[in-house]
Amino acid sequence: MAADTMSTVASIITQTLVYSTPLVFTALGGTFSERGGIVNVGLEGIMVMGAFSSVVFNITYAGVFGVWTPWIALLVGGIVGMIFSLLHAVATINLRADHIISGTVINLMAPALSIFLVKVLYGKGQTDQVPQTFGYWEIPGLSKIPVIGPLLFEKTSAPAFVAILVSIIAWFVIYKTRFGLRLRSVGENPQAADTLGINVYGMKYAGVLISGFLGGIGGAVFAQTIAGRFAVTTISGQGFISMAAMIFGKWNPLGAMGAALFFGFAQNLSIVGDSIPFISSIPKVYLQSAPYALTIIVLVLFLGKATGPKAGGKTYIKSK
Amino acid sequence: MSNFKFSKMNGILVPILSVIMGFVLGAIIMLIFGYNPVQGYQAMLTTAFQSPKSIGEIFVTAGPLIFTALGFSVASAAGFFNIGLSGQALAGWVASIWVGLSMGDSPRLIALTAAILAGVIAGALTAAIPGLLRAYFGTSEVIVTIMMNYILLYTSTHIVNNVIPQKFISTKGTTKLVGANVSLRTEFLTSISNGSRLNLGIIFALIFLILIWFLMKKTTLGYEITAVGLNPFASEYAGMSSKRIIVLSMVISGALAGMGGVVYGLGTFGNFFVQGNSLSIGFDGMAVSLLGGGSSIGILLSALLFSILKLGGQGMPILAGVPTELVDVVIASIIFFVGISYLIKLILTKLETKKDTKASKVEGGKA
Numbered sequence: 001m002a003a004d005t006m007s008t009v010a011s012i013i014t015q016t017l018v019y020s021t022p023l024v025f026t027a028l029g030g031t032f033s034e035r036g037g038i039v040n041v042g043l044e045g046i047m048v049m050g051a052f053s054s055v056v057f058n059i060t061y062a063g064v065f066g067v068w069t070p071w072i073a074l075l076v077g078g079i080v081g082m083i084f085s086l087l088h089a090v091a092t093i094n095l096r097a098d099h100i101i102s103g104t105v106i107n108l109m110a111p112a113l114s115i116f117l118v119k120v121l122y123g124k125g126q127t128d129q130v131p132q133t134f135g136y137w138e139i140p141g142l143s144k145i146p147v148i149g150p151l152l153f154e155k156t157s158a159p160a161f162v163a164i165l166v167s168i169i170a171w172f173v174i175y176k177t178r179f180g181l182r183l184r185s186v187g188e189n190p191q192a193a194d195t196l197g198i199n200v201y202g203m204k205y206a207g208v209l210i211s212g213f214l215g216g217i218g219g220a221v222f223a224q225t226i227a228g229r230f231a232v233t234t235i236s237g238q239g240f241i242s243m244a245a246m247i248f249g250k251w252n253p254l255g256a257m258g259a260a261l262f263f264g265f266a267q268n269l270s271i272v273g274d275s276i277p278f279i280s281s282i283p284k285v286y287l288q289s290a291p292y293a294l295t296i297i298v299l300v301l302f303l304g305k306a307t308g309p310k311a312g313g314k315t316y317i318k319s320k
Numbered sequence: 321m322s323n324f325k326f327s328k329m330n331g332i333l334v335p336i337l338s339v340i341m342g343f344v345l346g347a348i349i350m351l352i353f354g355y356n357p358v359q360g361y362q363a364m365l366t367t368a369f370q371s372p373k374s375i376g377e378i379f380v381t382a383g384p385l386i387f388t389a390l391g392f393s394v395a396s397a398a399g400f401f402n403i404g405l406s407g408q409a410l411a412g413w414v415a416s417i418w419v420g421l422s423m424g425d426s427p428r429l430i431a432l433t434a435a436i437l438a439g440v441i442a443g444a445l446t447a448a449i450p451g452l453l454r455a456y457f458g459t460s461e462v463i464v465t466i467m468m469n470y471i472l473l474y475t476s477t478h479i480v481n482n483v484i485p486q487k488f489i490s491t492k493g494t495t496k497l498v499g500a501n502v503s504l505r506t507e508f509l510t511s512i513s514n515g516s517r518l519n520l521g522i523i524f525a526l527i528f529l530i531l532i533w534f535l536m537k538k539t540t541l542g543y544e545i546t547a548v549g550l551n552p553f554a555s556e557y558a559g560m561s562s563k564r565i566i567v568l569s570m571v572i573s574g575a576l577a578g579m580g581g582v583v584y585g586l587g588t589f590g591n592f593f594v595q596g597n598s599l600s601i602g603f604d605g606m607a608v609s610l611l612g613g614g615s616s617i618g619i620l621l622s623a624l625l626f627s628i629l630k631l632g633g634q635g636m637p638i639l640a641g642v643p644t645e646l647v648d649v650v651i652a653s654i655i656f657f658v659g660i661s662y663l664i665k666l667i668l669t670k671l672e673t674k675k676d677t678k679a680s681k682v683e684g685g686k687a
Contacts, residue, residue: 041403041462087656095660100401100462101610105656108603112648119643120353233596240466247463285478292467299459 008276010151014136015272017160020264022047022222024163026242027249027256028170029214034251035174036207037187039099039313042088042106043215044239049084050077050219052114055127055230062131069132070224074159074217081216082209084110089208093201096315107239115232126231134159134225159221163257166214170253183207187309190316200316218242241267244295251308266291333668334661335611335618339625342654346646359640364647367635368628376513380588381627383521384409386619387580388605390532391443391573393614397536398569399549404450404465405577406602407472408443410595412581414476415442417495417592420502420585421488431501436582443578444571446472451570455563461570469598477594493594504587521583526620528576533616535572545569580605604630607655626651 026043033040040046054070054077062069088106091097118127139153139161174180185193186203194200219235227234241263248262249255269279270287279287347357368374388405395402402408416439423431450464480493490496504519512518536542547555548565556562580601585592608626612618633647657664 041466091656091660096662097659100403101655101659104403104603104606105652105659108607108655109649109652112645112652116349116643116645116649119645236597237470240470244463244467247460283478283482285474285482288474289471292470295467296453296459296464299463300453300457 006150010154012268012272012276013151014156015268016261016265018157018225018264019268019271020261021157021160021163021225022218022238023242023245023260023263024160024167024218024257025221026215026218026239027245027260028167028253029211029218030243030246031170031174031211031249031251031253031256032183032214033207033211034246034308034312035180035187036183036204037190037309037311037314037316038089038092038204038208038211039103040085040088040208040211040215041100041103041243042085042110042239043103043211043218043243044235044237045103045106045108045110046081046085046212046215047219047222047239047242048110048114048235050081050216051223051227051234052110052117052219052230053077053080053216054220055130055223056117056121058130058132058224059127065132067132070130070134073224074220077220077223078213078217081214081219082212085208085212085215088212089205092315093204093208096317099313111232111235114230118230127229129228130224132224133228134221157225159225163221167253167257174253179206184309186316187311190311194316194318200318204316215239215242241291241295244291247308248295248298263291266294331613334664335613335622335658337664338611338654338657338661341657342650345653346650349646349649350642355640355642360636360642360646363636363639363642364629364632366632366639368632370635372512372514373516374631376509376516376518377631378624378627379513379522380517380519381630382620382623383519383525383587384580384584384601385605385608385623385626386522386525386529387583388577388601389608389612389619389623390528391447391576391580392606392609393612393619394532394536394545394576395447395569395573396609396614397549398545398565399552400451400454400566400570400573401462402447402450402465402570402573402577403462403606404447404468404574404602405580405605406598406600407465407469408446408574408577409581409584409601409605410472410476410599411442411446412439412578413585413599414479414581414592415439415578416502416582417498417585418479418484418488420498421484421495423499423502425499426501428501431499432504432586435498435502435586436579439582439585440575440578443581444575447570447574447577448567451567451574454570455566469602473595473598476592480592480594490591495591495593497590498586502586503590504583505590517588519583519587521587524579524583525623528579529616529620532576541568577602577605604651607651610655610658 026047030040030043054073057073057076058069065072088102091102092099115125119125134157136155137158138155142153143149174184182198183203185198186200190200222238223230223234242260245259245263246256248259270284350357350360368378388409391405392402416435419438420435423434446468450461450468453459453464454461480495484495488495504521505517506520509518544560544565547560548562552562584601604626608619608622611622629647629651633644636642636646637644
């Protein structure tokens with residue numbers, strides 16, 4: 001009996017981690033972009049490109065790289081996401097485009113472009129299953145710890161631990177390094193930052209490109225752990241949930257990670273809920289809507305007008 | 321000719337150039353992947369204009385788009401980004417079908433009015449939530465409307481699967497067709513368009529293009545909405561209640577988006593079926609409004625252009641082997657170019673000054 005409960009809890013934890021990981025990466029990406037003052041509604045589209053490119057890489061090169069394929073595909077997804085985010089960067093930073101319009105274009109463009117390419121490459125509307133997925137990992141050593149070992153480390157998701165590690169690094173970068181201080185100053189008061197000799201445009205580019213890289217990784221993780229292939233519906237809302245996680249976490253990497261873990265848990269519940277006695281009695285619609293409704297409630301109750309970086313969403317025009 | 325100024329023409333030139341550049345980008349992509357762009361675009365035009373029926377379908381597609389675009393433009397005049405058009409249209413679609421099915425054989429005037437009102441009210445209510453939250457709590461309407469899109473998507477599925485009386489359901493996830501008493505289709509419109517789904521939706525859309533133009537340009541409310549959009553603090557100082565305007569503009573915006581859903585439901589399809597994703601008329605409507613520069617005539621023209629692109633695009637795989645998705649790439653690029661209109665204006669201004677200096681040089685030479 002106890003062993004049963006234990007394995008149920010362990011599986012809930014693992015699944016929560018699996019569903020959270022893409023959100024953690026993407027929410028961290030959003031944090032970097034918005035800390036530099038560029039609102040990034042396009043995270044969803046960036047995830048689509050990351051998912052698409054990682055799946056194509058996985059299918060093409062699985063024979064060459066074997067079990068390492070998903071990990072390399074992760075980097076490929078990140079790089080493609082970064083290149084794609086360049087569009088948003090150029091439009092908002094140099095060409096004074098409205099951040100929301102540009103982000104929406106990213107979201108409109110990504111599914112169209114990726115499905116176009118899937119049709120060109122494979123002659124059909126969706127790809128096959130990827131040959132290599134992340135699967136479940138046993139973390140050597142840690143899995144031997146009593147209670148915690150079997151719960152967290154015996155049959156778990158390796159990318160999740162990478163995501164948590166990246167969150168800690170992101171926190172360190174944003175709050176403890178010169179780069180982070182400059183990025184934040186650009187998001188808060190670009191004029192002042194400029195006066196101090198900080199390259200405002202350069203920092204903004206860095207923020208958006210990092211968001212593209214991490215968002216692409218987020219999409220790649222989702223495609224290679226949960227979806228297993230790429231279709232137009234593969235990424236449906238995860239980018240927006242990540243954005244919500246970033247806001248929920250008050251633009252702090254660790255907060256964003258915590259919120260993403262929570263949203264992952266909520267998403268996971270709506271999917272596996274049927275097999276858990278108490279939860280299966282709740283109509284699915286509530287579980288599905290929960291992360292979105294909670295975001296609204298949290299925004300209203302806890303954030304109110306205290307929104308993100310002060311100069312977020314505004315175009316900085318360097319006066320000559 | 322030397323008096324011609326690009327800058328005076330920006331309002332028209334920017335969208336036209338954006339459309340041209342979008343098509344050029346589409347052509348470049350076709351060339352890269354070994355398709356013939358001339359064949360591709362020819363396939364698009366042939367498909368869109370092949371018969372009276374296909375021309376009728378252009379107006380069928382344009383109807384809901386005009387409504388969602390009008391919805392977007394009213395909210396953005398007040399300074400709001402209503403990204404929730406998809407959800408609001410969806411609410412309008414479900415509500416109008418539900419009420420329409422419940423009306424049985426009631427007289428057409430009563431039944432149709434009730435079904436339309438249900439959809440409009442559903443759209444207005446779902447948009448009022450982000451409006452109220454923004455007005456009283458300062459919550460970002462961008463986030464709230466995006467979140468509401470998903471909540472409404474799941475709610476609509478739930479309603480159709482679990483709430484609507486079973487007698488209205490045809491197969492799981494799909495309702496029965498509404499009766500002729502609540503349909504927006506008429507025998508006359510069907511017959512002139514050779515059996516297309518042409519319906520009263522486009523007529524309503526044209527009426528509302530004029531009504532909204534009148535509301536925004538000729539009424540106090542329209543003036544207040546624009547004033548709040550330009551500067552909420554100044555308008556508050558001038559005695560307008562910006563909170564009231566915020567909520568009102570969102571309600572009008574949602575009502576229009578809801579009407580888009582009504583036209584989609586009672587006109588285009590006649591029933592509701594469970595959606596897997598946010599309604600495309602929401603995001604396309606936003607794009608139509610941006611391209612149309614928020615003006616009525618602009619919205620009409622760009623809605624027709626989008627319909628031609630969308631419908632014509634369906635013929636591209638068959639006639640030219642080009643995947644339909646290319647059309648969406650072209651649409652997204654058009655909006656991108658509208659978004660970076662600063663660049664276009666910059667180039668136009670550069671061209672203009674170049675021309676001016678050239679002209680003055682020539683004149684100088686003469687003298």
